[in-house]
Amino acid sequence: xxxxxxxxxxxxxxxxxxxxxxxxxxxxxxxxxxxxxxxxxxxxxxxxxxxxxxxxxxxxxxxxxxxxxxxxxxxxxxxxxxxxxxxxxxxxxxxxxxxxxxxxxxxxxxxxxxxxxxxxxxxxxxxxxxxxxxxxxxxxxxxxxxxxxxxxxxxxxxxxxxxxxxxxxxxxxxxxxxxxxxxxxxxxxxxxxxxxxxxxxxxxxxxxxxxxxxxxxxxxxxxxxxxxxxxxxxxxxxxxxxxxxxxxxxxxxxxxxxxxxxxxxxxxxxxxxxxxxxxxxxxxxxxxxxxxxxxxxxxxxxxxxxxxxxxxxxxxxxxxxxxxxxxxxxxxxxxxxxxxxxxxxxxxxxxxxxxxxxxxxxxxxxxxxxxxxxxxxxxxxxxxxxxxxxxxxxxxxxxxxxxxxxxxxxxxxxxxxxxxxxxxxxxxxxxxxxxxxxxxxxxxxxxxxxxxxxxxxxxxxxxxxxxxxxxxxxxxxxxxxxxxxxxxxxxxxxxxxxxxxxxxxxxxxxxxxxxxxxxxxx
Amino acid sequence: xxxxxxxxxxxxxxxxxxxxxxxxxxxxxxxxxxxxxxxxxxxxxxxxxxxxxxxxxxxxxxxxxxxxxxxxxxxxxxxxxxxxxxxxxxxxxxxxxxxxxxxxxxxxxxxxxxxxxxxxxxxxxxxxxxxxxxxxxxxxxxxx
Numbered sequence: 001x002x003x004x005x006x007x008x009x010x011x012x013x014x015x016x017x018x019x020x021x022x023x024x025x026x027x028x029x030x031x032x033x034x035x036x037x038x039x040x041x042x043x044x045x046x047x048x049x050x051x052x053x054x055x056x057x058x059x060x061x062x063x064x065x066x067x068x069x070x071x072x073x074x075x076x077x078x079x080x081x082x083x084x085x086x087x088x089x090x091x092x093x094x095x096x097x098x099x100x101x102x103x104x105x106x107x108x109x110x111x112x113x114x115x116x117x118x119x120x121x122x123x124x125x126x127x128x129x130x131x132x133x134x135x136x137x138x139x140x141x142x143x144x145x146x147x148x149x150x151x152x153x154x155x156x157x158x159x160x161x162x163x164x165x166x167x168x169x170x171x172x173x174x175x176x177x178x179x180x181x182x183x184x185x186x187x188x189x190x191x192x193x194x195x196x197x198x199x200x201x202x203x204x205x206x207x208x209x210x211x212x213x214x215x216x217x218x219x220x221x222x223x224x225x226x227x228x229x230x231x232x233x234x235x236x237x238x239x240x241x242x243x244x245x246x247x248x249x250x251x252x253x254x255x256x257x258x259x260x261x262x263x264x265x266x267x268x269x270x271x272x273x274x275x276x277x278x279x280x281x282x283x284x285x286x287x288x289x290x291x292x293x294x295x296x297x298x299x300x301x302x303x304x305x306x307x308x309x310x311x312x313x314x315x316x317x318x319x320x321x322x323x324x325x326x327x328x329x330x331x332x333x334x335x336x337x338x339x340x341x342x343x344x345x346x347x348x349x350x351x352x353x354x355x356x357x358x359x360x361x362x363x364x365x366x367x368x369x370x371x372x373x374x375x376x377x378x379x380x381x382x383x384x385x386x387x388x389x390x391x392x393x394x395x396x397x398x399x400x401x402x403x404x405x406x407x408x409x410x411x412x413x414x415x416x417x418x419x420x421x422x423x424x425x426x427x428x429x430x431x432x433x434x435x436x437x438x439x440x441x442x443x444x445x446x447x448x449x450x451x452x453x454x455x456x457x458x459x460x461x462x463x464x465x466x467x468x469x470x471x472x473x474x475x476x477x478x479x480x481x482x483x484x485x486x487x488x489x490x491x492x493x494x495x496x497x498x499x500x501x502x503x504x505x506x507x508x509x510x511x512x513x514x515x516x517x518x519x520x521x522x
Numbered sequence: 523x524x525x526x527x528x529x530x531x532x533x534x535x536x537x538x539x540x541x542x543x544x545x546x547x548x549x550x551x552x553x554x555x556x557x558x559x560x561x562x563x564x565x566x567x568x569x570x571x572x573x574x575x576x577x578x579x580x581x582x583x584x585x586x587x588x589x590x591x592x593x594x595x596x597x598x599x600x601x602x603x604x605x606x607x608x609x610x611x612x613x614x615x616x617x618x619x620x621x622x623x624x625x626x627x628x629x630x631x632x633x634x635x636x637x638x639x640x641x642x643x644x645x646x647x648x649x650x651x652x653x654x655x656x657x658x659x660x661x662x663x664x665x666x
Contacts, residue, residue, distance in 0.1 A: 106652075106659070113656060115649045144597050303592070310592045319592070326594035329660045330524025486660050493657075506654035513653045 018202025020179070020192065028434045029458075031185045040192070040206045045074045046500065048191050048209040050178045050427065052077020053085055054481070055215025055467040057160065057169065058109050059488040064167045064522050065112060065512045066492050066501045073172045074207055076193050082164065083157050085217060090153055092246050094272040097154030102268050102321060102357055104328075105139050105149045107482035110159035112489070113513050114482075118151035121159075147359050148320045156481070167522050179204070180430040181212050181463065188461035211500065213491065214445075214453070214465040215484070216427060220420035221245075227414055230385040230394070239394050240385055243269045243415040250411045251280055258287035262396055262407060264382065265415030266294045266316055267354045271362050273413050274375075278365045281374075290375045291407060293398065295416075296354065297379035308350070314366065315377045317355040324351055327477045328486065337449060337474045345441035348472060354416075380405065385412060422469050431456065435463070442472025449474050450494040451487045460498065464491045523647060524595050525588075529663025530581040533647065536665055538574050541646055542639050546570050549638060553631040566635055568623045572612050573639070580608055598648050605640040612636070 017039035024030060024038055035042055047063065049056040052075050060073055079085060087097075095101060106114035116124075119139035126132040139149040164170065176195040184190050191207040221244050223231075230240050241247040243265075253259065254277070261277060263270055274290065281288045298312035311318040326332040332351065339347055356362075369375025380400035388395050393410045422428040422444055431437040431445070436455035440446040446454045447470045456463040466487035468479035477483040496503035504512070515522065525533070546566050555562040584604065588596055613632060615621050652659050 113652045114659065115652045117649065120649070139598070141599055142597065143593075144599060307589045308592065324593040324595075326524040328524065330529075330662045331526050331588075331594040333524075333660070334526050334662060489656065489660065504656065509656050510654050 016203060019204055024182075027182075028436075029183045029185050030190050035190060035206050039202065040204045041200075041202055042190075042206045042208050043074075044208045046072045046209055047211045047213070047495075048074050048076060048189075048207050049213040049215065050076050050181065050191060051215040051217060051467070052079045052082060052173065053215060053217050053467075054082050054109050054160070055217065055484050055487075056213070057082035057164065058112075058481075058484045059213055059215065059466065059491060060169055060172060061109075061163060061167055062112055062485075062488040062492040063495070063501060064169075065516075066496070066504045067508070068501050070168050070171045074209070075169070075173045076176060076178050076191060076207065077173060078175065078177055081161070082169070083160050087153070087157060089244060093243050093269045094276045095153050097152065097157065099153060099272075100150040101153050101156060103150055103156070103481050104321065104325070105151065107328075107480065107485070108159060109156065109481045109484065110163035111516060112485060113509070113516075114485075115513075118155060119149045122151065122155060143320055143358075148357065150357075162519065163516075166516070166519055174205075174207075175199070176205070178216075178427055180427060181214065181435065182430075183435055183456070183458035184208065184461075187459055189458055189463060210461040211495065212461070212463045214427065214431075214463070214469070215467040216425055216469060218419055218468050218479075219422050219425040219428065221417070222420040224382070224414065224416060226382040226384055227412075234387055236387070239410070240412045241414065243273050243413055244417060247413065250413060251276065253410070254280065254286060254288050255284050258289075259410035260289040260291070260393075260408065262409040262412045263290060263292045263415060264412065265354065265417075266292075266296070266356065267415060267417065268322075268356045269417060270415035271356045271359070273415055275362060275365065278369065278375075288374065290369065291409070292375070292377040293380045293382070294377065295379070295381055297377075297401075304350070310355070311358065314370075315379070317353060318358040319355040320357055321477075322352070322355070322480065323477045327351070327475075328480075328482045333475065336476055339474070341441055344474070345472070348442060348476060351476065419468065425469070428469060440470075440472040444468075444472045445470050447473045450490050452494065462494070462498065464494075466491070523651075523659045523663050525585075526662030526664070527581070527585045529661060530585060531578060532665050533658075533663040534577045534581055535574055537643050537647060537651070538570065538577065538639075541643055542570050542573065543567075545639050545642055546635070549635060553635055554628055555631045556628055565624050565627055568621065569612065569616075569627070569632070569635060570639065572615070572621055573608065573636075576611065577608065580604070598644075601647065602641070602644045605637070605644070609636045609640065 021038045024034055049059055056075050105117040105119040108114055108118060119135040122135040123132045135149060138146045142148045176193040179192040179194055181189050181191045188210040189212045191212055193205045195205060223242055227240055231237060263273055277288055277290055280286060294315040297315045298317050300313050301309045301311050303309040324332055336347060366375055378400060380398040383397040383399055385394050385396050388408055393408055394412060396407050396409055396412060398405045437453050438446045438455055445465050447465055448454055451464045451466050453463050453465050466478060466484055470478050478487060493503060495501050550562050550566045551559060588594060616624050616627055658665060
């Protein structure tokens with residue numbers, strides 16, 4: 001349909017010029033006329049990436065290195081720098097810049113080749129012999145004599161900053177909130193951006209592109225019901241916190257007077273929170289008492305057969321990274337790529353599940369706590385949380401293997417990182433409702449092996465997605481540094497197949513790496 | 523690199539043949555073989571070929587052992603230390619006359635050739651190879 005039909009009555013009250021019209025909101029595939037009628041300015045550009053976090057950054061990095069000029073790329077984002085959200089989440093969950101991430105040495109979002117690895121770079125930046133030798137020794141002997149080498153958060157961030165400047169990333173950034181992506185009649189897509197108030201003459205801007213990439217990260221944090229109920233009923237956000245929220249006040253209070261903390265969860269965040277509690281306990285000679293509650297309690301190695309045994313003990317399941325390492329390029333990557341539907345969901349279940357890396361310092365702390373009686377671990381699920389006697393602390397009612405139990409605590413730190421449904425994101429909900437996108441066996445956005453969102457093709461354009469919202473696809477480990485790079489490489493190669501850019505071969509790769517090594521701009 | 527069986531075999535054959543081949547070309551003239559150059563080249567290249575042929579068999583064993591690892595990875599130190607068993611086996615075979623075309627090699631010449639070649643291949647596979655071949659590490663070590 002083109003421009004002659006009057007707007008339906010339901011369209012009133014009339015929207016301001018440059019805003020979404022009911023016609024646009026209700027139509028799945030937009031014509032250029034519809035957008036023009038709404039008075040929304042149109043900016044044509046070949047490639048749009050939505051999100052602007054590390055997922056967008058590594059994708060742009062790949063495309064720039066493959067040879068796409070910065071002018072052909074637009075990054076739509078509310079972030080100032082790509083690692084902003086990531087740094088916030090790692091910092092509040094107790095990984096400040098000086099602490100080490102849970103990430104492999106070769107997984108460098110600032111270097112598509114992963115060479116030199118973080119360990120080698122760290123060694124060559126060292127100021128003394130010990131700091132030079134340690135990372136090299138660590139990465140050489142991992143994971144047999146030493147734990148897996150992992151980089152400091154600060155090294156990852158400063159590396160990304162350098163690469164961001166090298167590729168001129170910020171030239172492509174347009175600030176604002178993305179509202180939706182819709183298919184365009186005639187091919188490609190419209191991506192609607194709401195720029196910051198006062199930054200543009202109209203309320204919305206439409207980016208018209210052949211290709212769209214969506215990497216908007218975690219749709220949000222979902223708190224468990226018992227935690228939500230406590231907060232809603234008692235209006236108290238201080239004694240019961242989620243580890244992904246700022247909760248420095250807990251550590252501050254424990255320094256002022258002794259207290260008991262219930263830590264829920266058995267993942268990396270629980271490990272880091274325990275480390276912080278015990279470090280503080282040691283450093284300030286505190287009397288902090290800790291009870292850790294696991295929903296699934298592993299007493300030892302577990303798994304279906306001798307070829308699939310994951311180490312574990314004292315409640316924990318130990319694994320170097322959030323998936324077994326070979327999902328990022330070895331046997332399990334190959335195996336997963338062949339699985340569909342229920343079989344894939346089952347495999348995710350076996351490999352995933354909550355786990356934490358095996359780190360000797362953590363084990364030593366907990367062992368000490370156990371023997372001195374200030375740290376206990378148990379299996380249990382929370383039933384409810386209510387205020388403690390006389391308003392002090394809280395009482396946690398739990399169902400455990402030994403029956404019902406009530407425990408007093410000054411604080412509860414919930415370390416379960418539940419993610420909200422992808423519908424919580426407006427952009428993803430809109431894709432599901434209007435653009436043909438579907439869900440994979442894990443309930444997230446369904447992508448194929450090239451990270452194209454299945455069902456959304458608008459010939460000759462293509463729509464891709466990467467990162468955590470695509471978890472459950474043929475490639476696991478998407479929500480990691482290396483996973484984002486693997487996705488970006490698949491996308492770049494797919495774009496090469498459709499002729500947007502030339503596929504990078506060994507010659508260009510070597511030349512580009514040499515530029516990278518000398519920090520020469522692209 | 524996190525190898526699959528196919529990737530192991532491809533990497534073994536291609537990297538040993540190409541990188542190992544270039545290295546053998548370069549190093550043979552300086553090896554203390556005590557033999558004329560032509561004969562030395564013949565011997566060193568037969569040894570390199572033996573590393574490939576027996577290596578293919580070794581890779582099946584390594585792949586089997588890898589199955590006992592939950593992560594299905596192959597620690598990089600193992601990639602270096604497997605040179606010990608492989609190097610000893612070839613040395614043994616040479617001395618019992620089990621390597622066709624190689625009757626005798628001085629110990630030092632063999633040691634220098636094997637250790638330097640092995641180290642070079644190991645080092646290349648643990649980093650520099652990712653520069654020209656950006657897809658190699660994500661494909662379990664496959665080139666093709």
